[in-house]
Amino acid sequence: MKFRALLVFVLPAVILVAAALYSAPQQVPQPHHLTKIDGSGKALSAWSGPWSCVCDDRTQLLWEVKTDDEGIHDGYWTYSWYQYEQGVANSGDCYFEKARCDTEDLIRHTNRQKLCGAENWRLPTTDELQSLVIADPIPGHPAVDTDYFPRTKRGDYWTSDGNQPLQGVYQYLKRGSRAINFINGDAVTIPYRNAAFVRLVADNSNACHKARQ
Amino acid sequence: MAKNKSFSWILLHGAAIATATLSLLTGLRIATLSSAPVAAIEELLPQGQVHSAHFFSAAILTLVAILYCSRHAGQLLCGRLPDFTRMHYQKAIIWLGSLVLLISLGSGWLLFSGWGQSAQLRTWHFTCALALGAYIFLHGGVYFVRSGRRALTRILLPAASPLARSFFVVALLSTIILFGWQALTARSPYQLLVAAMPLATPIHIDGIADEKAWTESTALAVNTDGGANFIDGQTRVSLRALHNGEEIYFHITWQDPTESLVHLPLKKTASGWQVQQQGFHHFDETRYYEDKFALLLSDSCTFGAAGTAHLGRKPLEGKPANWHGKGYHYSDTGQVHDLWHWKAVRTNDMYLADDNHIGAPYRVRPGSRRYTAGYLQDGKESGSYVMNWHWYKPGAVVPKRIPGSPDMLTPYRNLRSDADWVIPWFDYQPYSVEEDSYPPGTLMPSVIYSSNRFEGDRADVRARAQWQDGYWSMEMVRRLDTGSPLDIAIDSGVCLWVSAFDRAQVAHTRHTRAIRLALETTK
Numbered sequence: 001m002k003f004r005a006l007l008v009f010v011l012p013a014v015i016l017v018a019a020a021l022y023s024a025p026q027q028v029p030q031p032h033h034l035t036k037i038d039g040s041g042k043a044l045s046a047w048s049g050p051w052s053c054v055c056d057d058r059t060q061l062l063w064e065v066k067t068d069d070e071g072i073h074d075g076y077w078t079y080s081w082y083q084y085e086q087g088v089a090n091s092g093d094c095y096f097e098k099a100r101c102d103t104e105d106l107i108r109h110t111n112r113q114k115l116c117g118a119e120n121w122r123l124p125t126t127d128e129l130q131s132l133v134i135a136d137p138i139p140g141h142p143a144v145d146t147d148y149f150p151r152t153k154r155g156d157y158w159t160s161d162g163n164q165p166l167q168g169v170y171q172y173l174k175r176g177s178r179a180i181n182f183i184n185g186d187a188v189t190i191p192y193r194n195a196a197f198v199r200l201v202a203d204n205s206n207a208c209h210k211a212r213q
Numbered sequence: 214m215a216k217n218k219s220f221s222w223i224l225l226h227g228a229a230i231a232t233a234t235l236s237l238l239t240g241l242r243i244a245t246l247s248s249a250p251v252a253a254i255e256e257l258l259p260q261g262q263v264h265s266a267h268f269f270s271a272a273i274l275t276l277v278a279i280l281y282c283s284r285h286a287g288q289l290l291c292g293r294l295p296d297f298t299r300m301h302y303q304k305a306i307i308w309l310g311s312l313v314l315l316i317s318l319g320s321g322w323l324l325f326s327g328w329g330q331s332a333q334l335r336t337w338h339f340t341c342a343l344a345l346g347a348y349i350f351l352h353g354g355v356y357f358v359r360s361g362r363r364a365l366t367r368i369l370l371p372a373a374s375p376l377a378r379s380f381f382v383v384a385l386l387s388t389i390i391l392f393g394w395q396a397l398t399a400r401s402p403y404q405l406l407v408a409a410m411p412l413a414t415p416i417h418i419d420g421i422a423d424e425k426a427w428t429e430s431t432a433l434a435v436n437t438d439g440g441a442n443f444i445d446g447q448t449r450v451s452l453r454a455l456h457n458g459e460e461i462y463f464h465i466t467w468q469d470p471t472e473s474l475v476h477l478p479l480k481k482t483a484s485g486w487q488v489q490q491q492g493f494h495h496f497d498e499t500r501y502y503e504d505k506f507a508l509l510l511s512d513s514c515t516f517g518a519a520g521t522a523h524l525g526r527k528p529l530e531g532k533p534a535n536w537h538g539k540g541y542h543y544s545d546t547g548q549v550h551d552l553w554h555w556k557a558v559r560t561n562d563m564y565l566a567d568d569n570h571i572g573a574p575y576r577v578r579p580g581s582r583r584y585t586a587g588y589l590q591d592g593k594e595s596g597s598y599v600m601n602w603h604w605y606k607p608g609a610v611v612p613k614r615i616p617g618s619p620d621m622l623t624p625y626r627n628l629r630s631d632a633d634w635v636i637p638w639f640d641y642q643p644y645s646v647e648e649d650s651y652p653p654g655t656l657m658p659s660v661i662y663s664s665n666r667f668e669g670d671r672a673d674v675r676a677r678a679q680w681q682d683g684y685w686s687m688e689m690v691r692r693l694d695t696g697s698p699l700d701i702a703i704d705s706g707v708c709l710w711v712s713a714f715d716r717a718q719v720a721h722t723r724h725t726r727a728i729r730l731a732l733e734t735t736k
Binding site for chain 2: 001004005008009012015016019020022024027029030031032034036046047048049050068069070071136138139140141145147148154
């Protein structure tokens with residue numbers, strides 16, 4: 001009878017007390033192929049910030065992260081495609097140049113700044129930029145991991161693949177550059193003079209090397 | 214030795230045990246939303262879509278109670294009155310338990326119906342639920358302690374009973390339960406008549422329902438409770454609706470003693486700017502937050518916000534737990550439900566409600582500390598509000614923007630200021646340490662409008678509210694059919710639920726019965 005009394009009255013009481021004393025386990029981020037990097041090149045944990053770059057463990061590429069501080073990396077700035085004296089200079093919109101902006105302006109400023117410790121910032125190739133496209137974005141949101149790449153616009157981002165033949169209504173302009181449309185991740189060829197967004201990339205970066213260790 | 218019980222008795226007794234236990238556990242899970250002591254034992258409680266289970270078990274328990282009462286009423290009518298002076302322990306406990314059960318069922322059905330002051334009723338219901346839990350131990354537990362396995366044999370193994378009669382009893386009760394449940398689910402929604410008006414009739418979305426058309430609509434009042442703040446966590450919501458064949462308009466009022474516009478303000482301290490919060494870090498702020506209101510629209514009228522309310526810290530296997538332990542909204546079937554989320558600071562000056570949706574649980578986003586399962590915002594082309602910090606930390610934050618002149622912060626001298634706690638983007642300048650000479654104690658708003666409004670799918674719902682004399686008054690309008698796959702096309706039969714938030718991030722009020730729209734034929 002004593003055993004049954006223990007079973008019926010004491011055991012439930014012990015369970016209740018144990019449940020009240022129990023603390024849910026601390027939540028931690030899941031492993032991911034993207035790593036946040038701060039402005040000095042130091043890796044941050046997934047739920048830390050602010051960060052200036054992202055390292056992709058799959059490609060070992062270091063990516064620029066856009067801001068909304070009206071500085072060099074503001075996500076609203078647009079650029080015409082211009083590099084190695086090819087393309088159209090100064091046909092985008094930004095605040096950090098006296099004249100209007102082109103892709104070479106952003107590359108020059110970013111390398112001078114040594115963003116995330118890198119000095120070899122450049123435009124990404126089509127394949128490189130397309131490696132950031134995700135197949136299942138939040139409906140109505142850009143096709144990229146916006147938790148790592150905030151302030152990405154649903155628009156065209158330049159690649160380094162210039163000298164491409166233009167088609168359709170742009171055919172009369174003859175040549176343009178490839179861009180990735182972050183609405184759906186498609187590659188498009190648009191005229192150099194277009195004001196499109198830019199996300200720079202750097203390879204062989206110390207930041208990615210350290211983040212992998 | 215006592216004889217085994219009859220099959221009918223065992224059936225009713227077993228049903229009473231099972232449904233009382235299920236009702237108790239699911240009810241306690243629902244209570245975790247607003248009761249911290251119950252939330253402390255939430256690990257022991259069932260998770261997920263518990264509302265339907267709670268009502269279904271309560272319906273069966275009610276049937277069992279009616280049958281018991283009928284039997285006892287028959288005995289009383291035959292003159293077999295209980296002798297209270299010579300009643301032994303178990304008889305007394307059973308009478309007390311029956312009384313508790315009746316109060317529990319009565320208060321539960323009154324709560325379900327939405328009648329009366331729901332907070333007081335809920336207190337009665339909750340107290341009786343705890344007493345019912347005690348009854349299970351004092352009745353069943355004491356029987357088991359005294360008699361051991363013999364007690365179980367007696368209530369589980371029936372005395373010989375004709376098979377045909379047993380089958381008849383089971384079939385009859387099953388049929389009553391099945392049809393009763395179907396009738397309950399089909400007939401439980403409130404009906405909101407959406408009055409028709411000519412397409413040319415203008416309604417100004419300003420929160421003041423002074424247009425003549427509103428006077429021709431019928432008001433529906435719904436008691437909601439279980440939220441943070443308010444008066445006892447409850448508020449009565451009044452709804453009117455109109456349509457012109459193209460758009461649907463709502464005028465909604467709800468009681469809120471305080472107009473809460475101070476949304477996570479920034480305060481300068483010796484160590485820098487700090488976000489004022491007491492629960493925001495766990496996504497459950499109930500003090501430094503704006504007032505809000507939400508409408509959920511769905512083609513489904515299922516209990517528990519169209520079946521999207523899944524309670525518990527981790528109701529989704531394989532997905533992260535939620536930080537506040539309340540639960541998630543998501544769709545089990547992949548069906549999309551519409552959610553209009555008006556925010557007193559973040560959207561009211563945009564003349565918008567945030568057009569959101571609830572769908573299937575979204576994939577885990579490793580970079581996001583907060584997982585919201587199926588609750589997501591619709592997409593937008595441009596425009597937004599942003600918070601005035603680069604990265605939130607419970608300690609110090611770096612603001613994105615500060616005013617060019619200290620005078621601009623004069624209206625925010627204290628947290629009771631009824632100033633507009635919104636910063637227009639271009640009125641402030643990018644933050645720099647050199648420009649930040651503000652003394653400790655300085656307050657600054659944290660919501661920045663980077664444009665006048667959203668553009669795109671997220672801006673489908675226009676809304677504006679005004680607070681006066683303890684009430685919010687809000688007007689809303691949306692096209693009946695936006696064509697968006699993330700919106701619900703509105704027609705007769707669509708159900709909606711309403712929730713009010715009094716300076717609370719997630720702790721909203723709620724009601725049980727859906728509100729079914731009935732659109733009047735266009736004039």
